[in-house]
Amino acid sequence: MPVKAMDLFDAYAKSALPKDHGFLVSSFFSTHTAYSRYEVVSYANVKSIYPTEDGLTFQTDGKKLHILVEPPNYHQKGIEPYIRPSAEQIPHRFSELEVFQCRNQTKIYYGKDAVISYGSFTIMRPTGMNFSFIFYALPDVYDSMQLFFEKTFNKEAGVPLADAKKVAASVGAKLRKAMAMDFKNE
Secondary structure (H helix, E strand, O other), rough: OOOOEEEEHHHOOOOOOOOOOOEEEEEEEEOOOOOOOEEEEEEEOOOEEEEEOOOEEEOOOOOEEEEEOOOOOOOOOOOOHHHHHHHOOOOOOOOEEEEEEEOOOOOEEEEEEEEEEOOOOOEEEOOOOOOOOEEOOOOOOHHHHHEEEEEEEHHOOOOOHHHHHHHHHHHHHHHHOOOOOOOOEE
C-alpha cells in the first residue's frame, strides 16, 4: 500500500517529494484559541525545490486554497480576513469565501476559487503545533484530504464531528473542482 501523506520536511530530507505533482497542506493554529488557518497548494512540474531560511521554495506554479476556522468568541470577526493581523489573515474578502456555520457557532470559511501563484511559492517551516504535509497524487488523494480535514477540524479546531464531516465533504468537493489534476494509477 503506497504512502498517502507524509510530513513535508521529512519527505524533503528523504528525497521523497514528487516533482510531477502533489498537494501541500499547511496549518497555522492560534496558541490561545481554536482560530485556525489552512493552506492547500496543488503543484505540478517542479523545476526545483530548495530550502530557505524559513522553509522550502518550490520553483513552479501552484494553486492555493485557503481555509479559516473562526471560533464564536473571535474578537475581530467583523474585519475582512485579508486585513486581519498577519498571524490571522488569509488573502480573501468575505465575498470571496464560502462559509459554513457549525452548531457551536464556529464558522469555517474557504475560498470560492483557488488563487494561482505564478513562478514559485514557499512553504514556511512549521513552528509550535503547526504542521505541513505532502499528500501524494494518488487516485484517492481527494478522499484522503477530506478525511484529514474532517479529523483536524474536529480534533484541532473543536468543530463538532457531524459538522466536521459536512464541511470536510464541502471542502473536498471544492478541492476536486478548484485544484483538479488528472491522475494515473501509480
